[in-house]
Amino acid sequence: xxxxxxxxxxxxxxxxxxxxxxxxxxxxxxxxxxxxxxxxxxxxxxxxxxxxxxxxxxxxxxxxxxxxxxxxxxxxxxxxxxxxxxxxxxxxxxxxxxxxxxxxxxxxxxxxxxxxxxxxxxxxxxxxxxxxxxxxxxxxxxxxxxxxxxxxxxxxxxxxxxxxxxxxxxxxxxxxxxxxxxxxxxxxxxxxxxxxxxxxxxxxxxxxxxxxxxxxxxxx
Amino acid sequence: xxxxxxxxxxxxxxxxxxxxxxxxxxxxxxxxxxxxxxxxxxxxxxxxxxxxxxxxxxxxxxxxxxxxxxxxxxxxxxxxxxxxxxxxxxxxxxxxxxxxxxxxxxxxxxxxxxxxxxxxxxxxxxxxxxxxxxxxxxxxxxxxxxxxxxxxxxxxxxxxxxxxxxxxxxxxxxxxxxxxxxxxxxxxxxxxxxxxxxxxxxxxxxxxxxxxxxxxxxxxxxxxxxxxxxxxxxxxxxxxxxxxxxxxxxxxxxxxxxxxxxxxxxxxx
Numbered sequence: 001x002x003x004x005x006x007x008x009x010x011x012x013x014x015x016x017x018x019x020x021x022x023x024x025x026x027x028x029x030x031x032x033x034x035x036x037x038x039x040x041x042x043x044x045x046x047x048x049x050x051x052x053x054x055x056x057x058x059x060x061x062x063x064x065x066x067x068x069x070x071x072x073x074x075x076x077x078x079x080x081x082x083x084x085x086x087x088x089x090x091x092x093x094x095x096x097x098x099x100x101x102x103x104x105x106x107x108x109x110x111x112x113x114x115x116x117x118x119x120x121x122x123x124x125x126x127x128x129x130x131x132x133x134x135x136x137x138x139x140x141x142x143x144x145x146x147x148x149x150x151x152x153x154x155x156x157x158x159x160x161x162x163x164x165x166x167x168x169x170x171x172x173x174x175x176x177x178x179x180x181x182x183x184x185x186x187x188x189x190x191x192x193x194x195x196x197x198x199x200x201x202x203x204x205x206x207x208x209x210x211x212x213x214x215x216x217x218x219x220x
Numbered sequence: 221x222x223x224x225x226x227x228x229x230x231x232x233x234x235x236x237x238x239x240x241x242x243x244x245x246x247x248x249x250x251x252x253x254x255x256x257x258x259x260x261x262x263x264x265x266x267x268x269x270x271x272x273x274x275x276x277x278x279x280x281x282x283x284x285x286x287x288x289x290x291x292x293x294x295x296x297x298x299x300x301x302x303x304x305x306x307x308x309x310x311x312x313x314x315x316x317x318x319x320x321x322x323x324x325x326x327x328x329x330x331x332x333x334x335x336x337x338x339x340x341x342x343x344x345x346x347x348x349x350x351x352x353x354x355x356x357x358x359x360x361x362x363x364x365x366x367x368x369x370x371x372x373x374x375x376x377x378x379x380x381x382x383x384x385x386x387x388x389x390x391x392x393x394x395x396x397x398x399x400x401x402x403x404x405x406x407x408x409x410x411x412x413x414x415x416x417x418x419x420x421x422x423x424x425x426x427x428x429x430x431x432x433x434x435x436x437x438x439x440x441x442x443x444x445x446x447x448x449x450x451x452x453x454x455x456x457x458x459x460x461x462x463x464x465x466x467x468x469x470x471x472x473x474x475x476x477x478x479x480x481x482x483x484x485x486x487x488x489x
Contacts, residue, residue, distance in 0.1 A: 011487075053329035054488045070327045077327040081254050093246035094330055096239075 007060035035184030038194035044177035066142035073147040080121035110134040143173035247339035267350035301419035303352040308385035315393030326488035369452035377446025390475025418443035438467035
């Protein structure tokens with residue numbers, strides 16, 4: 001399982017420290033799918049980076065007893081001046097996977113063709129998302145962290161992602177952050193709501209959506 | 221996958237070391253691709269570039285004969301001196317601002333800022349060393365330079381200078397993530413340090429007062445030691461390796477502390 005206890009995150013800004021996350025607690029069991037709802041700027045991506053271990057909390061403890069992916073987001077985790085192939089090789093090397101076995105899968109899944117030999121910075125956001133998703137399916141994890149990656153791309157891409165992630169890897173744990181309640185409803189068994197830096201744990205999905213919509217209304 | 225610890229267990233030291241080695245190697249390959257590409261001579265630039273620098277300086281110094289104030293062969297003097305400068309001076313230059321182009325890689329938990337610095341340092345040391353060794357062998361082959369009297373001492377001096385460069389690079393690299401002034405100041409600083417670094421003079425050729433002053437600079441000790449290995453009894457070298465080791469150690473500790481501080485602050489992009 002993964003357990004977050006008493007997580008606080010403070011960023012220093014020009015206008016003084018900003019408390020992005022306050023006393024956040026969360027635990028995820030093996031195989032669970034947890035959605036985290038929040039408006040833009042609520043701190044969802046920060047939370048997911050902390051869970052992944054790419055960033056450290058200002059205070060609090062994070063325990064990981066299963067392997068956790070990097071945050072699967074449509075833009076990140078690539079080096080723009082490298083080609084798609086070189087990024088794939090780099091990521092395979094750092095996770096100790098032989099890249100040559102994976103080329104065929106990435107070619108087929110990403111449908112990027114000759115663009116795999118072009119620098120990633122020349123890709124459109126849809127192309128990046130396809131590459132990002134294909135590469136992240138090359139390394140196996142017990143828990144996948146998904147940061148709105150599937151929000152981009154067309155229907156066909158959505159279907160392929162759905163099949164790879166939720167069907168072929170349906171037994172894995174997942175943490176999905178989104179501002180889209182429908183997406184969370186479709187894929188998660190439990191949801192938490194991030195509002196004003198605090199993570200609320202409503203009793204069930206319906207209460208979570210009510211809470212989320214109320215918090216949106218309160219702001220509007 | 222081997223990099224994942226057993227449930228509930230922290231990765232052992234051996235596992236951590238194997239992960240770090242893998243990550244640094246992946247970063248080295250990535251650096252070589254982004255810096256040198258696959259065009260023309262590719263990664264050979266790694267040591268061809270410092271070689272061209274050294275050759276140019278050797279040619280200039282040969283043309284201006286008398287500047288080093290001794291009767292030593294100018295080619296050996298220039299190669300030993302300028303290679304040393306390239307060794308310690310390029311490392312900080314490569315580490316200042318090194319994280320920015322690599323921020324997206326920090327999304328991967330196993331890639332830490334120290335790995336990015338170490339990969340770059342490894343490449344710099346490898347490039348400068350290959351260039352130095354190649355030039356010495358080449359010029360000794362064509363008879364313009366006598367092989368060092370004590371190769372081991374030359375290697376020892378080289379290692380001390382490399383250590384100095386690593387410590388300085390980690391410290392300045394780490395600081396540059398907190399303050400932009402570091403990058404601005406490094407250029408004039410490295411420029412001014414070059415004539416003082418012992419590359420272009422022998423300490424014994426200086427008046428006493430100047431000697432006392434330049435010997436505050438750690439790299440001067442390394443260059444003097446290296447030159448003594450090169451020319452043996454033909455020169456009187458001034459150095460205190462203990463002083464240099466203490467300075468190197470202090471820089472390394474400060475550097476590692478600064479890098480670890482930065483690791484906690486940096487936000488992947």
